[in-house]
Amino acid sequence: MSNSFMTIQRHIMEEEKKHPKATGELSALLSDLALAAKVISLEVNKAGLVDILGYTGEENVQGEDVKKLDIFSHDMMIHAMNHGGHLAVMASEEEAEIIRIPDRHNLGKYVLLFDPLDGSSNIDANVSVGTIFSIYKRISADGTPGTVEDCLQPGDKQVAAGYVLYGSSTIMVYTAGDGVHGFTLDPAFGEFLLSHNNIRIPEKAKIYSLNEGNYKYWRSGLKEYIKYLQDADDRGREPYTSRYIGSMVADIHRNMLYGGIFIYPADRRSPNGKLRLLYECNPMAFLVEQGGGRAIDGRGNRILALKPESLHQRVPIYIGSKEAVDMAEKFISNEE
Numbered sequence: 001m002s003n004s005f006m007t008i009q010r011h012i013m014e015e016e017k018k019h020p021k022a023t024g025e026l027s028a029l030l031s032d033l034a035l036a037a038k039v040i041s042l043e044v045n046k047a048g049l050v051d052i053l054g055y056t057g058e059e060n061v062q063g064e065d066v067k068k069l070d071i072f073s074h075d076m077m078i079h080a081m082n083h084g085g086h087l088a089v090m091a092s093e094e095e096a097e098i099i100r101i102p103d104r105h106n107l108g109k110y111v112l113l114f115d116p117l118d119g120s121s122n123i124d125a126n127v128s129v130g131t132i133f134s135i136y137k138r139i140s141a142d143g144t145p146g147t148v149e150d151c152l153q154p155g156d157k158q159v160a161a162g163y164v165l166y167g168s169s170t171i172m173v174y175t176a177g178d179g180v181h182g183f184t185l186d187p188a189f190g191e192f193l194l195s196h197n198n199i200r201i202p203e204k205a206k207i208y209s210l211n212e213g214n215y216k217y218w219r220s221g222l223k224e225y226i227k228y229l230q231d232a233d234d235r236g237r238e239p240y241t242s243r244y245i246g247s248m249v250a251d252i253h254r255n256m257l258y259g260g261i262f263i264y265p266a267d268r269r270s271p272n273g274k275l276r277l278l279y280e281c282n283p284m285a286f287l288v289e290q291g292g293g294r295a296i297d298g299r300g301n302r303i304l305a306l307k308p309e310s311l312h313q314r315v316p317i318y319i320g321s322k323e324a325v326d327m328a329e330k331f332i333s334n335e336e
């Protein structure tokens with residue numbers, strides 16, 4: 001079947017055939033996620049037309065103002081995912097504790113962690129936002145409800161991860177450990193069609209992405225690294241371009257296609273950076289490493305090797321093209 005009619009469901013089934021022992025549960029889980037993505041995309045893309053923009057007046061577990069679309073996306077993910085019978089437990093960036101699966105459906109072997117609508121502070125300005133997901137196999141005993149420990153596994157244990165970017169079009173990008181593949185939603189008939197087969201992040205970057213408004217909090221090594229990226233040199237090296245959308249999914253998706261490094265560092269104001277290990281950094285690190293890039297915390301660790309200690313743990317992250325992350329590592333390893 002040609003790519004133009006390779007739907008995400010068919011691609012997932014093709015991927016499953018590479019694993020003779022596969023039971024089809026992961027395929028069903030990923031297909032359920034694609035359905036949730038379609039429903040959220042529909043709501044995000046008409047947000048300006050119905051009373052779903054703006055704030056709810058509440059704060060989430062992160063202490064951030066909650067947007068109506070945050071709640072809608074969070075609830076949609078739960079309703080779409082909690083009765084398929086493939087999950088033992090879920091956890092969301094929007095929920096303080098783990099999300100239990102209804103008793104008659106909670107004996108699945110997988111764990112789903114998700115950020116239902118990352119970057120949602122931008123939604124009222126029509127800036128791209130995204131859903132991020134991360135899937136593990138349970139480590140608690142089969143036949144029992146899932147536990148917090150199921151959710152606190154190192155990122156290297158992920159069996160699948162991905163994101164949905166609600167932008168000029170809606171694209172769903174996922175890996176099940178055998179490359180990174182992107183599917184664009186055709187709204188005419190509501191199918192995700194293969195549009196980016198085997199995405200590889202360019203080894204040489206041209207773009208750096210971080211919030212330069214935090215410059216005064218940065219440590220010396222990062223300041224020197226960014227200055228290095230902004231300089232040309234007599235060996236013909238050209239300055240990098242700065243691009244920062246303020247929506248992690250959009251920034252990383254662009255860097256995956258064009259080459260680049262995204263940074264949310266530890267600094268004097270945020271000693272662990274801002275982004276969450278479970279819901280943002282681990283899934284993105286799995287995707288970028290699968291695409292040939294690197295993801296580190298700036299403290300000598302691969303993101304995927306970190307053992308999570310809590311559900312909402314924040315970590316610094318330097319993620320993207322190998323050459324740029326290697327160079328960043330050199331500069332920040334010498335910083336005070």
Ligand code: P6P
Nearest residue numbers: 118119120121211246247248249
């Ligand atoms: P700042 C969005 O709120 C988010 O979680 C990521 O999507 C984004 O990369 C980051 O925070 C932006 O944070 O501090 O630069 O506004």
